[in-house]
Amino acid sequence: MKIASWNVNSLKVRLPQVKAWLAEQAPDVLALQETKVPDDQFPVRALQEAGYTACYTGQRTYNGVAVLARSAPADVATELPGFADAQRRVIACTVAGVRLINVYVPNGQAVGSEKYDYKLRWLEALHRWIADELAAHERVVVTGDFNIAPQPADVHDPEAWAGSVLFSERERAALQGLLAGLGLTDTFRLFEQPEALFSWWDYRVNSFKRNRGLRIDLILASPALARACTAASVDLEPRRWERPSDHAPAVAAFEL
DNA sequence: ATGGTAGTCTAACTA
Numbered sequence: 001m002k003i004a005s006w007n008v009n010s011l012k013v014r015l016p017q018v019k020a021w022l023a024e025q026a027p028d029v030l031a032l033q034e035t036k037v038p039d040d041q042f043p044v045r046a047l048q049e050a051g052y053t054a055c056y057t058g059q060r061t062y063n064g065v066a067v068l069a070r071s072a073p074a075d076v077a078t079e080l081p082g083f084a085d086a087q088r089r090v091i092a093c094t095v096a097g098v099r100l101i102n103v104y105v106p107n108g109q110a111v112g113s114e115k116y117d118y119k120l121r122w123l124e125a126l127h128r129w130i131a132d133e134l135a136a137h138e139r140v141v142v143t144g145d146f147n148i149a150p151q152p153a154d155v156h157d158p159e160a161w162a163g164s165v166l167f168s169e170r171e172r173a174a175l176q177g178l179l180a181g182l183g184l185t186d187t188f189r190l191f192e193q194p195e196a197l198f199s200w201w202d203y204r205v206n207s208f209k210r211n212r213g214l215r216i217d218l219i220l221a222s223p224a225l226a227r228a229c230t231a232a233s234v235d236l237e238p239r240r241w242e243r244p245s246d247h248a249p250a251v252a253a254f255e256l
Numbered sequence: 257a258t259g260g261t262a263g264t265c266t267a268a269c270t271a
Contacts, residue, residue: 009271010263034271036263061264062271107271115270147271202271204260246262246271 001096001254002027005143005217006238007104007200007247011035011066014245015043019050021238021249028070029095030249031102031143035064042066055093063088065104065144069095081132083125090126092133097256098225099137101130103144108165116165119147123174130182139256140222142184145200145247147216148175150186154215156196166214178220185226187219187252188233199234200247208239219252228254 004027008014011032022030030052035042037058047054047068057078058064065088067073073093080090089104103126108119134140148171152158161167178184198213207213221229232252239248 013263034263061269109270202260203262206260243262 001029001098001256002251003029003031003100003141003143003219003254004249004251005031005033005102005145005219006249007033007145007217007245009034009036009245009247011037011043011064012041013243015046017238017241017244019046021235022050022052022068025235025249025251027251029100030068031100032066032068033064033102033104033145035066036061037064055091057088057091059086059088063104065089065091065102067091067093067095067100067102069093071096073100080122080125081129083122085122089122094137098139098141099133101133101140101142103142103146105145105147107147108171111163111165111168120170120174123171123177127174127177127182130178130184134182134222138222138224140184141225141252142178142218142220143250144218145216146175146218148172149214149216150175150179150218153195154198156198156212156214161214166216183223184220185223185229187221187226187229188215188250190226190229191232193233197234197236199250201239203246217247217250219250221252221254225254228256230255
């Protein structure tokens, strides 16, 4: 089972790229973030023609998440329990016996800002939700744009980024709470990886060309699935395409 | 020093 996660920064703009990437990589599941599309405008038919059934929760201009799957997603949930939020940032569903939780973690803007506080509170609610899902399901995968780089090796210049949003102590501690705390595994780090392989590069100042990136797009696995993981990577190719998303897809394969 | 680009939508926000 091949599972991928991609922040597309507008599904409307990136639909041709999503279709091309699906045809090329043939994942069983593609989790999307920042679709920026209301539900009544979601491209259901185009994706069905590509061989995928979608579940989605979106809004105009901002946020929006979706899961595309070869077999129809079941038991869909679109709310973070105990955290009333108009922003469409989570979707969970079950595909082929795997419980998928797809998240678009708040960016946080700047350490100490209101949005940073919202990010930390949001992550606490996510922690509680994942704990419940892990208690109910053996096979759990959490995909998404976490807007947090886990380790120094996931940041092009960790000293310059220390203390900044996306790499500050409290955010990293919240992410560690999901990893060490809940027993999830960052599948990317199960395998030997090239140095400086990232998943997001700011559109500005030629960041991609200079590889000034961060690895913030993650695929986390419960113990049973971590044992079944056979490969994990980031596919840089779509970031090289014309008019790209600022993120590249993260990919993980499982032998089930 | 507080930029630079992209998306949504024409003013300003979010990232």
